[in-house]
Amino acid sequence: MMPFSFDTTRSIRFGSGLLDRLDAFAAPLLGARIVIVTDPGMLATDMPGRAERALRKAGAEVHLFHEVTADPSESVVLAARDRMLEVSATGVLGLGGGSSLDVAKLAAALAQSGADLRKSYGIGQLPAGRLPLVVVPTTAGTGSEVTPIAIVTTGENEKSGVVSPVLLPDLAILDPETTRGLPAHVTAATGVDAMVHAIEAYCSKSANNNPVSRALACEALRLMGGALERAVTTPDDMSARSDMLLGSLLAGQAFANSPVAAVHALAYPIGGRFKVPHGLSNALVLPHVLRFNIETAPGGYEEIAPILFPDLGGVGNCAAAFCDSLAALAGRCGLPARLRDVGIGREALADMASDAMNQTRLLVNNPREVTRADALRIYEAAW
Template sequence: MTINFTFETTPRVICEAGGAARLAALCAELGATHTLIVTDAGLERAGVLGPALEGFAAAGQAVTVYTEVLADPPEQAVEDAVAAARDLGADLIVGFGGGSSMDTAKLVALLVGRDQALTDIYGIGLAQGPRLPLIQVPTTAGTGSEVTPISIVTTPTSEKKGVVSSLLYPDLALLDATLTLGLPAAVTAATGIDAMVHAIEAYTTKHKKNPLADSLAVKALALLTGNMDAVIADGSDVAAREAMLQGSMLAGMAFANAPVAAVHALAYPLGGHFHVPHGLSNALVLAPVLAFNRPATEGLYAELAGVVMPDRRFGSAAEGAEAFIAFMTEMVARMPFAQTLREVGVAETDLEMLAVDAMKVERLLMNNPRVVTKEDAFAIYSSVL
């Protein structure tokens, strides 16, 4: 049987501890005369931008820092950022931060020079170019947004919608592990699980599964599971932090080409309604979705068991699948974050609403190896209440 597939990714990646100090030079290479760094106020207060801004000052290059990014970016916040970039006359955009900052930066770079409404480009392939030059600098090892063509926005009705377009791939992704050293353990854990979910769902996706994405997902999962405990125990371990960043990026490359499914679909309503961070939302529903999908993914789970437990041997696919689900369930359970929906503000009376909203995420549910009904979603949420 032949496999037809297309694979796209960010054309240039630099992985360099301390590399943020030469961000100004990288912007100059792309012709920038006035760079806009899109980030959040917390990163600015923490001084994470310091090395990058020192480089701009030393080079005498114009740079403005925009710090109004909000978690789970609302439409209005994105539109405000676009307006700020227009007023400034920025000619290069840098996304500096977690997924919210990078997703916002993508849309700023895309929309600033065009008369194109954000609400008109939700979906796949509806955006129009050209866009401004774009550099992405992740400060968490989780979303992989620096290598994906996707930007997620929260609508006024608390629904998560995506803009999906090859135009959203940046010109450059800069991975600097030193930027992640100050992350609290809970954030490190949640973002790390997020990246693992990307790898797992890319490997088991119903649509567009391909050998390139598979190989990236396997390497990503090995790096992430092999280094998670180390970065939780010692957040200053630069080598482990860098491995997590690399794993997150590789998982991003994988799911950009072999799309995610039910874990993400059920996580989105938690973020939209209860403002649960995306990585934690994924972590909360991961184990029950893995168990739900097992009848359709047993062989694939067995293969992944060999990735995360390379020293073990399994007598059958069933044994391997069971071991893989147990491995991931135990990993989530020992992480320093909320373990139930009640802990993040969800009540039993909210489960029906969550299940209804999860069914609206058809773009992702169609990729799930098993069909998910509203009743299935309700049962999954109920199991982690």
């Protein structure tokens, strides 16, 4: 067995109703002045208010930053940091989807360390120091609650990642009730996103692809394979919601240590240029990237295919059937199948292929080398 490392969030609590018990679990970590980082859409729910009331019950002074946008820009991250500095925050609570959690993680680090955001992109560039941090995911998809990664939109179309163990939260609180109100299309897209995390982690070419990540990826796929369609079609099925939330966490732990690859690399230009949600961007290219990969490296996909789709056990050419089954699953969940279905013109594909080549941090992990010509062919197949 080759040497490997595995890092994750220090403490995890899972259970229905935990959002209303933040006074017991979160407040002691976060101190006297807490900033809740969330987005405008969350304000239409009662969750920020419930979180605030629970923290105030513990005697904390609570401030709200609710300007997080999808695919947050540098200005959003810096505005959150400035809010923390303005109120002399002693702790940060991230509440929402992956964007809110990423902003909370990164702003909490910048506020404490004084680091320059522009110099923090890449792996291991963020200096030590972070405000105490608790995160509460409200979607079952990104796994941000257990990853040392924050994704930021830089410029008009590019996305860049900050990767550092500093970003791992002190505590992740998973309350399945917080995902009950997710619309079907969000449940579907974020669920496929989590599946991609598990699939790419298992098959990653990273030198740190390790038995812990592979075991977590398999369990994540087992949980989500039996739950995604139920969560989409029966939104109040809390058993399905719980399985999806736990599966997303396990997939997050897997890819946080055995990093994702070309599916994400080719998804980023779709989100960056056309503002397509990240989970849907992954779903649009997933089967096409995998069909490209299995031409030279089918083994990993053949191993996990029967976990996600038990009927593929014993099927010949299992990897190809796996790709087809993933595309069919996305369709049954109501997700668009083609790039043209989300308003992307064929004339944009060449520039998208060039953008994807900038994601070297991800492409290096792909089981098969991807050239710009390869990326263009994959986009054409997805179009």
